[in-house]
Amino acid sequence: MPDTKAQDQQSKTVSQRAFETVLDSIDAAIYVADMQSYDLLFLNAYSRKRWGEANNRKCWQVLQQGQSGPCSFCTNGRLLDSNGEPREVHIWEFRNTVTQRWYQCRDQAILWPDGRLVRIEIATDITELKDMQAELGAAKLRAEELAYQDELTGLNNRRAFAALSQPTIDQARRSGQPLALIGFDADHFKQVNDCYGHAAGDQVLKSLADTVRSQIRAGDVLARVGGEEFALLLPGTDIAVACDMAERLRKAVEAMTVDYAGKLIKLTCSFGVTASSDGNASLEQLMHFADKATYIAKARQRNCVAVLTLPA
Numbered sequence: 001m002p003d004t005k006a007q008d009q010q011s012k013t014v015s016q017r018a019f020e021t022v023l024d025s026i027d028a029a030i031y032v033a034d035m036q037s038y039d040l041l042f043l044n045a046y047s048r049k050r051w052g053e054a055n056n057r058k059c060w061q062v063l064q065q066g067q068s069g070p071c072s073f074c075t076n077g078r079l080l081d082s083n084g085e086p087r088e089v090h091i092w093e094f095r096n097t098v099t100q101r102w103y104q105c106r107d108q109a110i111l112w113p114d115g116r117l118v119r120i121e122i123a124t125d126i127t128e129l130k131d132m133q134a135e136l137g138a139a140k141l142r143a144e145e146l147a148y149q150d151e152l153t154g155l156n157n158r159r160a161f162a163a164l165s166q167p168t169i170d171q172a173r174r175s176g177q178p179l180a181l182i183g184f185d186a187d188h189f190k191q192v193n194d195c196y197g198h199a200a201g202d203q204v205l206k207s208l209a210d211t212v213r214s215q216i217r218a219g220d221v222l223a224r225v226g227g228e229e230f231a232l233l234l235p236g237t238d239i240a241v242a243c244d245m246a247e248r249l250r251k252a253v254e255a256m257t258v259d260y261a262g263k264l265i266k267l268t269c270s271f272g273v274t275a276s277s278d279g280n281a282s283l284e285q286l287m288h289f290a291d292k293a294t295y296i297a298k299a300r301q302r303n304c305v306a307v308l309t310l311p312a
C-alpha cells in the first residue's frame with residue numbers, strides 16, 4: 001500500500017517550493033506578516049537581499065529601522081472591515097526607512113493556510129519615478145515663477161501685476177477705500193546703455209528695483225511693466241500720501257549710486273501719481289492716468305513727480 005499521507009506531504013512541499021521559487025523570482029518586495037503578532041512569516045529573495053532574513057522577528061524589526069513597536073504608519077487597520085473581514089487591496093506609497101527608497105505598496109489581508117489573518121505586501125520600487133516627479137514639479141514651479149516674474153529684477157512682471165492687483169482693486173471698490181497707483185520711468189536710460197553698456201544698464205535696473213522694493217509695504221504691489229517702466233499699486237492710500245511716497249522714492253533713486261566695474265552710475269526717474277478717492281477705479285483707468293502723469297513729469301524737467309487725480 002502506498003503511503004498517501006507521505007505522498008501528499010511530499011507533493012505539498014514540492015508545490016510550496018515551486019510557489020516560493022516563483023515569488024523569489026519576482027522583482028519586487030513581497031512579505032507576509034501576522035496581523036495580530038506582527039511575526040514576519042515570509043520574505044521573498046528580493047526582500048531578504050535588502051532587509052535580511054526574518055529569523056523569527058517582527059515585521060517592524062526587520063523592515064523598518066528605529067522602531068520599538070508596530071509602525072505608526074502600519075496599514076493593518078485599513079485592511080479589515082468593521083467585522084474583522086478582509087477588505088479590498090490598499091495601495092499606498094512610502095519611503096522605506098532602511099533602504100531610503102520609495103515603494104508603491106499593495107497591501108491586502110488574506111487568510112494564511114493555518115487560518116490566521118496575515119498582511120501580504122507587494123512593494124515595487126518607484127524611486128526613479130518619484131525623483132522624476134519631483135524634478136518635473138520643481139521645473140513646473142520654476143516655469144510658473146518665470147511666467148510671473150521679471151527675470152532681471154525679480155519683481156512681478158506685467159502679467160503678475162494685473163493678476164495681483166485685481167483682488168486689491170476689487171476690495172477697494174467694495175470697501176470704498178482710496179487706492180493709488182504710482183508709475184515711474186527711468187530718465188534718459190538710453191544714455192546709460194550708450195555710455196556704460198547694456199550689462200551696466202541691467203545692473204542699474206536691478207539696483208533701481210532693489211531701492212524701490214526696500215521702501216514699500218507688504219500689501220503694495222510692485223512690478224516692472226516694461227523695459228525701464230515700473231508700477232506700484234498702493235491699497236488704502238489717498239493722493240496726498242501717494243505723492244509723499246512718490247517723492248520719497250524719487251529722492252531714494254536720486255541718492256542711489258550704482259558701482260559697475262568701478263564706474264559710478266547715477267540715475268533719476270520720473271513719477272506719475274494717480275488715485276481714486278473712493279476706490280472705484282479699474283486697473284486700466286489707474287494705469288492710463290498714471291501713464292499720463294508720468295508723461296507730464298517727463299515733459300517738465302524729469303526727476304520729478306506729477307499728479308493726475310481720477311474723476312470721482
Ligand SMILES: Nc1nc2c(ncn2[C@@H]2O[C@H](COP(=O)(O)OP(=O)(O)OP(=O)(O)O)[C@@H](O)[C@H]2O)c(=O)[nH]1
Binds near residue numbers: 191199
Ligand atoms: N540695459 C537694459 N536696457 C533696457 C532694458 N529694457 C529697456 N532698455 C533700454 O531703455 C531705453 C529706453 O529708452 P527710451 O524709451 O528712449 O527712453 P529714455 O532714454 O529712458 O528717455 P526718457 O524716458 O525720455 O527719459 C532703451 O535704450 C532700451 O534699450 C533692459 O532690460 N536692460
